[in-house]
Structures are given as C-alpha cells and as structure tokens.
Amino acid sequence: RIGAGRMSEILGPPALAADKFLRTLGVYQVAEKAFLDQDPEVRAGLAAYAAGVNAYLNTRTGPLPLEFLILNHTPEPWRPEDSLVWMKMMAWELGQNFREELTRARLAAQLSSKQIAEFLPPYPGDTPTLIDDLPKLASLYADAGLTRFANALPEGPPAGIGSNNWVVDGSRTVSGKPLLANDPHLGLAAPSVWYFAHLSIAGRNVIGATLPGVPAIVLGRNDRVAWGFTDTGPDVQDLFVEKIDPNNPGRYLTPEGSQEFVERREVIQVKGADPVEITVRQSRHGPVISDAAEIGGQEGTVMALAWTALLPGDRTPASARKLMNAENWTGFVDALRDYHLPQQNIVYADVDGNIGFYAPGKVPVRRKTNGLTGLAPAPGWDTAYDWIGFIPFDELPQRYNPAGGVIATANQKIVADDYPHFITAGWQKPYRARRIKELLAAEKAHSFETFKSIQADVTSVVARDLLPVMLKLSSRTETEAALVAKTLSRLKNWDGAMTAGAPEPLIFAAWYRELTRRVYRDELGDLFAGLWKMRPQFIYNVLTDADGQSRWCDDRNTKHTESCADVILAALDAALGSLQLEYGQTLSDWRWGDAHVAYSEHRPFGKNRWLSKLFDLTVPSPGGSYTINVGVHRIRSEAPYRSTHSVSLRAIYDLSNLNNSQFVHSTGQSGNRLSPLYDSFTELWRRGEYVPMTTNRAAYSDQALGTLILEPMPAVANAARPETTVPSKTRDGEKW
Incomplete structure (x- = not known):
C-alpha cells in the first residue's frame, strides 16, 4: 500500500501527503509494467508466491494479525506486482540523492560556491567540487520554489546510513x-x-x-x-526544473520546442473523509513531483524527477x-x-x-x-x-x-x-x-x-580524529570548573570506544552536537534547522583551519570575532549543562546506553503514543553514527542520541563448512506482537551474538513449532497468474 500510495484508505488524512507523493512518483504503475516484462518463469514464480499468500487469506480459521484488528481492516489479495513494488521502495529508501541536489540549490541562495564546497566537502583526497553552473542557476532555483518544496518533503534517511x-x-x-x-x-x-x-x-x-x-x-x-x-x-536521481510554455500551461519547453505533459488522473480514497482527486503530470524526464507538494514555481516552473527505478x-x-x-x-x-x-x-x-x-x-x-x-537541479530544456x-x-x-x-x-x-x-x-x-x-x-x-x-566493534574513528583537536583547543588559561576539569581528564584517556556503559561517548556526542550548532548556524540562517547534521569532515577542516576554514567559527551575528577555541569552550559548557539537566549532577552516573537507545519503531503504530508502547522495541545500545557496529542518531531531533538506523542484520559465512555460518537480525521471526518470537533475537543482536545458519534440519527439528505443507492444485504449475492454492496443515503428523 505504501508503494501504491494507498495508506490513506486505512490510516485516513494523516497519510494523504505521502500518498499524493507516491501516486505522483508512479512506482506502482512502473511495477505493473515490469511484471509484464519478466520472463515467463519469473512471472510464474511471482504469481505462485502471491498464490501462497492468498491461500492463507482464503483458508485461515484464526484471527488476522493484531494490526488488522486494531485498524478494522481486511487485507486485499496479494498481487505479483506487490512484490515488485516492494523492491522499488527498498531502492527508494536506499537512494534519495535528489535531496542532496535540493540542499545545494538551497545553499546557493545563502552561500558562495566556495563556501558550499567547504560545507559539503569531497571524498578525502578528491578535488573540492566547485559547480561551475551553480551561481547562474541560483535565481532559477528561487523562482522554482525549491526551498518551499524541500521544506514540504518528509524527512529522508539520516547521513551516514549504509552497510x-x-x-x-x-x-x-x-x-x-x-x-x-x-x-x-x-x-x-x-x-x-x-x-x-x-x-x-x-x-x-x-x-x-x-x-x-x-x-x-x-x-x-x-x-x-x-x-x-x-x-x-x-547518483541515479536528477531533478529537472521544467519551464511551462507561457502560451499553454498544459505544455512545457524542451530542446525541440513546446511539448505536452503526459497526464493521468488519480483518485485517493481517504478513510473518514471524501476522496481526493489529483492530476499527475510527467515530463520527458519523469514525474512532476512538485505537484505532489502543491508547490509550483513563481515564474511558471515545475520540478520533475528522473530516477532509474522508473525506467x-x-x-x-x-x-x-x-x-x-x-x-x-x-x-x-x-x-x-x-x-x-x-x-x-x-x-x-x-x-x-x-x-x-x-x-x-x-x-x-x-x-x-x-x-x-x-x-544540483538542472534546467530541463537544455540537453x-x-x-x-x-x-x-x-x-x-x-x-x-x-x-x-x-x-x-x-x-x-x-x-x-x-x-x-x-x-x-x-x-x-x-x-x-x-x-x-x-x-x-x-x-x-x-x-x-x-x-x-x-x-561488534564500537570504536569511533570520528572521535579518534576529532577529539585530540577539540581537546587542544579547549585548554583554558583560567581555573577550570571542577566538572570541566574532570570531563577533560576523562576524555584525554578515552580511546573512542562508544560503549553503552560509559559516560565518555555521551559527553563527546553532546559536546560535538553543541559544536556543530555554533560553527554553522549563523551562516545557514533559516536553513540551519533542516540541514543540521554531524558533518565530521567539514568540522575537522574548520577546527584544523584547512585552507583558512576556521573563519566558520566566527559568529556573524556578534561584533566580537570568535575563534574556534571560543566556540569549543562554549560548546563544552553548554553540553555539560544539558547533560546535568537530563542525567543528573554526577558525571560517573552518565551512561551512553541510556541516551543511545536502539529504537525499533512499528510502522505505523510507532506514531501513536499508546500503541507505540505495545509494538515498539527499545534496548540500550553501543556504537555511534560512524562505528562498524553502527547506531545512527539525528542530532537535530528531539531525542538527539536515539539510534533509529542501525545494523538490521548480521551474518558470517564460513566457506570451510557452510553449516557453521551464523546470522541474527534486530527483532524476531514473528510479526505477531503477542508471540515470544516477536523480539526473540533482540537481546542476542544487542550483545553481538548469533543463531546458527544451517541447512541440516536435524540440528533444529526438535525446536520446530510445526510443519505447514502446501499442496498446489494441478492448475497452478503452469499458470502465469495462478489461483489460490489450498494448504494442508499438520502439526506433529496430525491435522490442525
């Protein structure tokens, strides 16, 4: 339903904005066409999988999962196209680089090309990227309403997410x-x-x-x-600013002249409200996604997205x-x-x-x-x-x-x-x-x-790189407060390990958070809230004055010229004050794991204050945004140290004996909240432990809860879109 833009049917108006965007993106239409493009063998496999899902829906004797009961909703039959759209949505989660294009476009109105290249530094060893065409496009971006569009988008994945x-x-x-x-x-x-x-x-x-x-x-x-x-x-996504034909709003300008948008009508059913009708437009580059946010340009421009997943x-x-x-x-x-x-x-x-x-x-x-x-976004009329x-x-x-x-x-x-x-x-x-x-x-x-x-390693290379620089800049000439002295003493002896039971990772994270706020909030102005991220390479360059970048430490809103030492000290004072308010006066009682909680959110019940208590899973966790055993946290969020993106799965494969291989993931094998298997892996996952990945059934047959035998009807074998199979269920050899 997410990929099809149909969540409003069961969640009501709160899901409407996301549905509009995904209908505009058109992922489900692409998946439907992709199914027809597959080889017959692949289509048959997708169809058989769908038939297996539907066999359960058609023959079940027990209740539906708890989520369906709470929402008073009965699922529709699974379609082969649903499997394909799921793959597309995984690609969407992993690849939203159009957001970086929007970031550069917004910065173009606020910073020089040199400042942008510093704020968004290249990969270490690469030449800084000074985008030649960016300054001359700044006015186009303003006319196209890119800032308003970026503000209307839901938040994307955090920086540093990977594998x-x-x-x-x-x-x-x-x-x-x-x-x-x-x-x-x-x-x-x-x-x-x-x-x-x-x-x-x-x-x-x-x-x-x-x-x-x-x-x-x-x-x-x-x-x-x-x-x-x-x-x-x-980089498989490009934003294009399309210019509307001034003589015909149903057309846009291309290198070959004026061309009609391809349009389609979409009707979104909304639970508890009237249906919403939208018109989706598509240019030669892709869907006009600015329509989804109902934000058009001030000078007759719209924004289209080219994305390989839509091809x-x-x-x-x-x-x-x-x-x-x-x-x-x-x-x-x-x-x-x-x-x-x-x-x-x-x-x-x-x-x-x-x-x-x-x-x-x-x-x-x-x-x-x-x-x-x-x-950065490109003029759509230029080849x-x-x-x-x-x-x-x-x-x-x-x-x-x-x-x-x-x-x-x-x-x-x-x-x-x-x-x-x-x-x-x-x-x-x-x-x-x-x-x-x-x-x-x-x-x-x-x-x-x-x-x-x-x-399981939780040593932060970022902390190892930055902390010596921060400590060097934090030396005071006056007598230090007792808490500051104790803090600096502990950090000087810290190896950068983001262990859950130690205070040092929490102190470093809070100090670094306050530092980033003070380094570039004044330069970004109104853009700061949406672009506040850790940006460790940029911060390192500033603190080490690479190519004169220490000038970022000066607060442009004051008459005094602040040095990076001034900023470091102010950030430390602010961090310690906030930690005392949140975790008490005694430094030795602070624990990184108390703040850095791995938060596995149920979707969608994690957004409900009451249901989230039942369905969400939380556990204190080690690691940080840049450790191998990762736990990414968003410093601009209300819970700035909470880990929301992390190791979803661990696996180790032993090619000397593949049955020695092991794996684990972050929750459990069951999606049923009332099952003990809902979170049976969570503690193993937290401790860095595993379960066997063996194909030797004798190794685990004594732990089986039962056996489900699916007996396809004869017509299924060669059908491209088979009817539902009828399962035969046995437990310990008996019907049940």
Whole structure:
C-alpha cells in the first residue's frame, strides 16, 4: 500500500501527503509494467508466491494479525506486482540523492560556491567540487520554489546510513577457506524488515534473509557460494526544473520546442473523509513531483524527477532467482547482468576458495559538458544535462581474487581516480571502512571469532580524529570548573570506544552536537534547522583551519570575532549543562546506553503514543553514527542520541563448512506482537551474538513449532497468474 500510495484508505488524512507523493512518483504503475516484462518463469514464480499468500487469506480459521484488528481492516489479495513494488521502495529508501541536489540549490541562495564546497566537502583526497553552473542557476532555483518544496518533503534517511561487508580468502584464515561478513544498515523497525528462511529444492539448499513480500533469499548462501550486500550510493536521481510554455500551461519547453505533459488522473480514497482527486503530470524526464507538494514555481516552473527505478527493463527479479542458484563466479556474474536496482557492492566467496566483488546496477552516464554532474537541479530544456546512456555492465566496478586476499566495502569510494565513469560525488566518508581495514590487517589469520569481534566493534574513528583537536583547543588559561576539569581528564584517556556503559561517548556526542550548532548556524540562517547534521569532515577542516576554514567559527551575528577555541569552550559548557539537566549532577552516573537507545519503531503504530508502547522495541545500545557496529542518531531531533538506523542484520559465512555460518537480525521471526518470537533475537543482536545458519534440519527439528505443507492444485504449475492454492496443515503428523 505504501508503494501504491494507498495508506490513506486505512490510516485516513494523516497519510494523504505521502500518498499524493507516491501516486505522483508512479512506482506502482512502473511495477505493473515490469511484471509484464519478466520472463515467463519469473512471472510464474511471482504469481505462485502471491498464490501462497492468498491461500492463507482464503483458508485461515484464526484471527488476522493484531494490526488488522486494531485498524478494522481486511487485507486485499496479494498481487505479483506487490512484490515488485516492494523492491522499488527498498531502492527508494536506499537512494534519495535528489535531496542532496535540493540542499545545494538551497545553499546557493545563502552561500558562495566556495563556501558550499567547504560545507559539503569531497571524498578525502578528491578535488573540492566547485559547480561551475551553480551561481547562474541560483535565481532559477528561487523562482522554482525549491526551498518551499524541500521544506514540504518528509524527512529522508539520516547521513551516514549504509552497510558493511568484507571477505578474506583462505590465505588470511585459520581454516584455509574464505570467510565473509555482512551487516546491512537500515531504519530500525518492529518487526524487522528481514525474515530468515531455508529452502530445499531438488537436493539443493539456499538459506538466508528474505524481505517478506519478495520471493527470494536476498542475502545468504547456497551449498557452494555466499554473498553479501552494501549500498553503492550511486547518483541515479536528477531533478529537472521544467519551464511551462507561457502560451499553454498544459505544455512545457524542451530542446525541440513546446511539448505536452503526459497526464493521468488519480483518485485517493481517504478513510473518514471524501476522496481526493489529483492530476499527475510527467515530463520527458519523469514525474512532476512538485505537484505532489502543491508547490509550483513563481515564474511558471515545475520540478520533475528522473530516477532509474522508473525506467522500463528492470529484470532484478530474474537476477535474484539466478543468484540463489549460482555455483561459481561465472554463474554469480551472469546472475548480476539482470540486476537493475538499487546498485549494490556485492561481495562473493565460494567453497573452492575464490572471493570477489561486483557492483551491479543501472547507473546513468552524463555528458562531459554537464556542469552540474547531477549535483544540483538542472534546467530541463537544455540537453546538456540529459542522460545519454548507462554504464555498461562489464565496465562496472569489480574484483576477483585480488592480491592480498581482502575485499571490504562500507559505502566508501570503490573506484580508482582513473575510473572512466562517474558513479557519484556522494560516497560515504571512509570512517567505517578505515576501521574495518585496520582490524582486518591486525590479524594474520582470521577466524569466526575475529570476524564476530569486528562486527561488534564500537570504536569511533570520528572521535579518534576529532577529539585530540577539540581537546587542544579547549585548554583554558583560567581555573577550570571542577566538572570541566574532570570531563577533560576523562576524555584525554578515552580511546573512542562508544560503549553503552560509559559516560565518555555521551559527553563527546553532546559536546560535538553543541559544536556543530555554533560553527554553522549563523551562516545557514533559516536553513540551519533542516540541514543540521554531524558533518565530521567539514568540522575537522574548520577546527584544523584547512585552507583558512576556521573563519566558520566566527559568529556573524556578534561584533566580537570568535575563534574556534571560543566556540569549543562554549560548546563544552553548554553540553555539560544539558547533560546535568537530563542525567543528573554526577558525571560517573552518565551512561551512553541510556541516551543511545536502539529504537525499533512499528510502522505505523510507532506514531501513536499508546500503541507505540505495545509494538515498539527499545534496548540500550553501543556504537555511534560512524562505528562498524553502527547506531545512527539525528542530532537535530528531539531525542538527539536515539539510534533509529542501525545494523538490521548480521551474518558470517564460513566457506570451510557452510553449516557453521551464523546470522541474527534486530527483532524476531514473528510479526505477531503477542508471540515470544516477536523480539526473540533482540537481546542476542544487542550483545553481538548469533543463531546458527544451517541447512541440516536435524540440528533444529526438535525446536520446530510445526510443519505447514502446501499442496498446489494441478492448475497452478503452469499458470502465469495462478489461483489460490489450498494448504494442508499438520502439526506433529496430525491435522490442525
């Protein structure tokens, strides 16, 4: 329903804004077309999966899950297209780089190009990006109402969200065979987005994590190979400012002249209110998303979104099917040729001792003359900014059995400087990647236990980089207050480990939060509230006066010229004051875990103050926004240290004996809040422990709650859109 823009039907007016946006985006229409584009075998698999869901709906004898009872709602039959739209929505959550375009466009009205390049620094070692076309487009952005549009959008994923994976070959392990680790980072949810499953087909096995609604093991292994994903973060979205034809508001300007918008009518049913009708417009670039916010430009302009997920030819379901059956590197690569989105860094290992990496996905190619390079909204009537193709599959980043026997990705830059194609300017900064590589290099021969300790590591490279600079600037000439002296003494002896039971991580986080507020609030003015993020590389450059950037420390709203030392000291005083108010007067009683609570929010009941108490899951957690064992917090939120995005799943694969592999996710195997399995993994997840990932059924058959046997009707086998199957249910051999 989210992807189809139909949540208002069950949640009423509060869901209307999101429904308007998603109807405008048109993801469900794209999914319907994509289903028809799949091979018959893939369509049959999607249809059979839907038939299995509907078999439950049609033959159940017990009540529906609690959520449906509370909402007084009966679910509709599942459609194969629903599985495809779920994949598209996962791509949406992982890739919203159009928001960075909006950020640059808004900053263009407030800052110089040089200031923007400082505030949004490039990847370490890369040349600062001074966007040549940005200043001359500032007035266009103002006319197009980009700031109002950005303010109307719901908040996107936090900065720093990503994932980790790494693989080492047998030359770097005790067993002599590869080890592979993976932990994807997503918004925490209760129940988790993941469901563990084991399929046994004609003597072959595949086991791992599936997304309920998607008929595939997304992350996992079969009897011969294992794989794990991290997000590449490609720039696959571009905003285009389209200029309305002044002689005809139903048309817009293109390089070939005036052209009609493609329009369609959408009717949104709203629970407890009248239906809402909207007209969706689409330009040659994509849907006019500014219409969804009911914000048009002041000078006859609108904003359209180009996004690879809205293009035809998406065969990702075929890729997922082939990946589960891959037996070697050749089969693995062949499976990825059909992979469309979201682009991922996929690491690989097999029982023969080979390791590898590939980054499949549909990534647009832009002209060399494109002065924006996808970094800011572009004039839609100028062909200079149009996509001209996509990176060929064989030219995407890849490695196979590299020298040194190690591959690690953590959303950092994965290409060399001489790589011929532009993938993104928004690589995640390499804080987690640095720590992973540091720990991998620390052991000559790795074992399952060393991999577990790496996944549980909570040392913050950001804290290690910044704290010495902050401490140096915080030396006072006058007598320090007792609390300040005690605080600085503790921090001088702190190693940057964001452990849940220590006060130092909380002090550092609060100090750093107040520091960011004071460094750039005055320059951003009204934009500050929406753009207040941690931005550690920028802050480091300011505090170390890289290229004269310490000038950001001066508060433009005062007559006095503030130094970075002034700002550091004021931030520390403010941080300690706020911590005393919140956590008491005694520093030694403060605990990072009390503030840094991993918050798994039920959707949608997490928004209800009463229902959230029943459905949400909370647990004190270690880690921080830039640790391997990650726990991302939004410093501008009402709960600025709460972890809302974290490790959604951990898995370690042992290629010397794949049945030694282990995994865990953040909640439990059941979505039923009244089941003990709703949160059965949560404490294991918090402690960095796992459950076995074995295909040996004898190892866990004594723990089975029962067996469900599905017996398809004969007509199902060859049907493209089969009717519902009728299940035969047994428990311990008896009907139930």
